[in-house]
Structures are given as C-alpha cells and as structure tokens.
Amino acid sequence: MPAIPPEAAAQLIEAGRRMDRFGWVPATAGNLSVRLGDGRVAITRSGCHKGFLTAGHVMAVDLHGRAEDPALRPSAETGLHCGVYRRFPAAGACLxxxxPAVTVLSRLAGPAIRLSGYELLKAFPGLPTHEASVAVPVLDNDQDIPRLQARVEQIWDADPAAPPGYLIRGHGIYVWAEDMPGALMRLEALEFMLACELEARRLR
Ligand SMILES: [Zn+2]
Structure with missing residues (x-):
C-alpha cells in the first residue's frame, strides 16, 4: 500500500484551516480531497473537524471510494468526490x-441558483466577463449517496457545460478544479456570490 504523499496531506490540512476560518465547516461538516494519480484519491476521514486536521485524518481511496486500508472508514460522501474524479479527468481537487449562505439559499431555491452580473463569475470556466451568468444546480438532499450521485450524473449528462460545482439542499456545496489552489479560489468566489445573494434578500 503506497503512502499518501505528505504534500497532498499538507494541502488538505491547509485548505481545511482556511475553510474553517470562514466558518464553512462547522463541527464535523465538510470533506476535502485531492487526486493522487494512478486512480487514487486522498480524502479527509469521517468525523473529524476540518479546522484541526492532521496527516492522520487523511486516507486514500480508489475512484469508487473503496478504502486502501480496510481498517479506515471513508466519509459517507466520499462517493460524491469520486464521482467528480471519474467524470472529469482534469479535476485534481474537490471541496x-x-x-450558512449555502444552507439557507439552497433551502429557498428551485433546481438552480442563477448568479449574474458578478465580477467573480470569471472564476468559472468559459465565462470571460462579469456579464455572463451561471446557474448553479441545487439537488435535494439524500442520505443515499449512490442515488444522489446518480442525480448529479443526470445533470452532467443533460448539460455538458454545467458549472464545476453544485449545492445540496439544506446541506452544503461541492466545488472542484484542476488543483487545490484552483478549487479554493472557485469555492471562495462561489461562497462570496452566495453571501451577496443572501444579503440582497435581506434588503428586499
Ligand atoms: Zn456534507
């Protein structure tokens, strides 16, 4: 069983701290992963606080979410990370x-949240200007992760230009990019725009 490269664990630890600073991973919420190559993924283990990660909180799974070390239990949502890596060969990190913005807005939204007119939309591929808009899919929450992943696949099948992220109603957000800095930037951009949407609703 090959070891998890220390650089990969360090990226997850640092990203977890950053997400915690923003208040995006309360209690044991969230999970973070990076692709290691050779069909392997390093992902945070179940039940730990993402603001206090150590290398021991990181485990390796294959692209179907099976743990390399059978003694370790992967998070239930590992299947959603692996779905991203199977579908998008260029995806290198997933967060x-x-x-709060994601949780509140996804509860109020229909099948998508449309973001338009934001300068930060340029964090999304294929949108060179702030004049474009993005419809971020919102899926109903489901504890059955294979069933949820099947619905994500339906969205990708229906719209090959779907943005590299989606929301799960009343639950959270998934975002991915070619590497960890890219995924963090995209997550931050999306969280910023969603926080603005939430503020705008308060003013209405
Ligand atoms: Zn979650």
Whole structure:
C-alpha cells in the first residue's frame, strides 16, 4: 500500500484551516480531497473537524471510494468526490462545505441558483466577463449517496457545460478544479456570490 504523499496531506490540512476560518465547516461538516494519480484519491476521514486536521485524518481511496486500508472508514460522501474524479479527468481537487449562505439559499431555491452580473463569475470556466451568468444546480438532499450521485450524473449528462460545482439542499456545496489552489479560489468566489445573494434578500 503506497503512502499518501505528505504534500497532498499538507494541502488538505491547509485548505481545511482556511475553510474553517470562514466558518464553512462547522463541527464535523465538510470533506476535502485531492487526486493522487494512478486512480487514487486522498480524502479527509469521517468525523473529524476540518479546522484541526492532521496527516492522520487523511486516507486514500480508489475512484469508487473503496478504502486502501480496510481498517479506515471513508466519509459517507466520499462517493460524491469520486464521482467528480471519474467524470472529469482534469479535476485534481474537490471541496465540500456547509456554509450558512449555502444552507439557507439552497433551502429557498428551485433546481438552480442563477448568479449574474458578478465580477467573480470569471472564476468559472468559459465565462470571460462579469456579464455572463451561471446557474448553479441545487439537488435535494439524500442520505443515499449512490442515488444522489446518480442525480448529479443526470445533470452532467443533460448539460455538458454545467458549472464545476453544485449545492445540496439544506446541506452544503461541492466545488472542484484542476488543483487545490484552483478549487479554493472557485469555492471562495462561489461562497462570496452566495453571501451577496443572501444579503440582497435581506434588503428586499
Ligand atoms: Zn456534507
């Protein structure tokens, strides 16, 4: 069983601290992963606080979420990370958090949240200007992760240009990019725009 490269664990530890600073991973919420290559993924283990990660909180799974070390239990949502890596060969990092803006707005939303006119939309591929808009899919929450992943696949099948992220109603957000800095930037951009949407609703 090959070891998890220390650089990969360090990226997850640092990203977890950053997400915690923003209040996006309360209690044991969230999970973070990076692709290691050779069909392996390093992902945070179940039940730990993402603001206080150590290398011991990181485990390796295959692209179907099976733990390399059978003594370790992967998080239930590992299947959603692996779904991203199976579908998008260029995806190198995937982040999941439970921010207040995501939780509140996803409960109020229909099948998608449309973001338009934001400068930060340029954090999304294929949108060179702030004049574009993005419809971020919102899926109903489901404890049955294979069933939830099947619904995510339906969205990707229906819209090959779907943005690299989605929300789960009353639960959280998934965002991915080619590497960890890219995934953090995209998550921050999306969280910022959703926080603005929440503020705008208060003013209405
Ligand atoms: Zn979650």
């Amino acid at each position: 999941h958090g439970h921010s």
